[in-house]
Amino acid sequence: MAITEAYFLGAKNIGDADVLAGIAADYGFERAEAHAIALDPIQHKRVEQEAGRSAAAGIRSVSHVIFGGRAAIGGSQSENEIALHVQEAAPRSFSKNRKGAY
Known part of the structure; x- marks a missing residue:
């Protein structure tokens, strides 16, 4: 930012x-x-x-953020939209890390 x-x-x-x-x-x-x-x-x-x-990978916008290797948002987004994507991606990322997938 x-x-x-x-x-x-x-x-x-x-x-x-x-x-x-x-x-x-x-x-x-x-x-x-x-x-x-x-x-x-x-x-x-x-x-x-x-x-x-x-x-x-088809990314054509700045900014573009990938969350948890899956959820992505492009362009300018509100803080609420970004927070939603972070919350959705976090459980997957943390559970994968605990299982040693990464």
Whole structure:
């Protein structure tokens, strides 16, 4: 949400490592570590791979969130809608973890 707010409301360049590090620092992350991650080519590759997997799975919106490996919501949703999906996904995820499925 902070990155979205910085981009849409603050007109900040979220492609800039300094901007991303500042946003991360506002939320308790170490600024230097966040800056290094934002510039890390290995992290860039990981994000590109994840974007490719998401596109292959039919995801076409930002934001798009997958809960418990099943329930997904795309686009802008209310807090109530997101909470509902989290509640629906949580029991499945926790029971699978207890059974050692993951």
